[in-house]
Amino acid sequence: MARLASGAPVRTFRVKKRGVTGKVQLSEGGRLRSESTLERDLIITLDFHSDVRAVIEQPVRIDYEHEGQRRRFTPDVLAEFDAVGGHAPRIVLYEVKFHQELQERWGELRPRFKAATHYCRQRGWRFKLMTERQIRTPFLKNAQFLRGYLGIRDDPVTRGQLLYMFRALGPTTPQALLAAAYWDEQSQMKALPYLWQMVAERVVGVDLHQPLTMASTIWMD
Structure with a gap:
């Protein structure tokens, strides 16, 4: 940054x-x-x-x-x-x-x-x-969206759970990662901001020149 x-x-x-x-x-x-x-x-x-x-x-x-x-x-x-x-x-x-x-x-x-x-x-x-x-461009829209997650309170437990599941799955999508990490939809929604935080920090990779969706391919950077 x-x-x-x-x-x-x-x-x-x-x-x-x-x-x-x-x-x-x-x-x-x-x-x-x-x-x-x-x-x-x-x-x-x-x-x-x-x-x-x-x-x-x-x-x-x-x-x-x-x-x-x-x-x-x-x-x-x-x-x-x-x-x-x-x-x-x-x-x-x-x-x-x-x-x-x-x-x-x-x-x-x-x-x-x-x-x-x-x-x-x-x-x-x-x-x-x-x-x-x-x-x-799509990069600007993604930047505008993701920048808001850079300042949210850290949650090492949630981030650790997502990273653990990420290592098990390999390249995946936000939707599939959350579904594998948490059974219930409420927990998935609570974890989603921390996934976007990791994308914004470049801990999680994604093609930022394409529109970012729950079906975008993501990977460990």
């Missing part, structure tokens, strides 16, 4: 078209501010990715020149990903826009995106433009 990296936003927050300002609680503590529901959804997605180590809101201001005039561009979010195979941590600078807005304002927006791409290449980063088509 992501943590809040140090550093204040480089500009004052404002309300964008189609946007609402708000704060997103991160799993590891701290809050990030967002200027739109789409930016909020990107932060939730990044926070729930297991390989994202830090997230910063509006981290840099990019100065560039276009048509003889000095301009400024402040991308929305920066994410730092875990290092893989001895390489340095991967850093991605994100800008979010609704697809329709991109179509309507592409001529105006393109120079700032070009400047951001150049800025990132100079630093070994990556610039990524995201719309609702890349953000509002």
